[in-house]
Amino acid sequence: MKxxxxxxxxxxxxxxxxxxxxxxxxxxVTGQYDVPLFKLNQWFPSGGIDIGGTISRINNPTWTFELDARYAKYGSGELENRRLNTKAPTPVRK
Structure with a gap:
């Protein structure tokens, strides 16, 4: 539904x-509340804030330069504690 x-x-x-x-x-300046979907929703079920700022310059009718900086923080997340699978795959020998 989300x-x-x-x-x-x-x-x-x-x-x-x-x-x-x-x-x-x-x-x-932007501010929003993110709602995680799919697999990310299992790691961060409560969502989180996202704030940021932009500086833009319009060069001509078709070109615009934009610099964007953002900060996001999710609450009650498990991703920091998850163990990553860093083991290299075993090569197949013929």
């Missing part, structure tokens, strides 16, 4: 855009 809601919200926000203000700078 996947369906996330997909519908994403589709509702899609739209074409054209930069009509060449040479313009912009600064933005």
């Amino acid at each position: 996947f369906i809601v996330a997909t519908l919200l994403s589709l509702a926000l899609i739209g074409p855009g054209v930069a009509e203000v060449n040479g313009t700078w912009s600064v933005g």
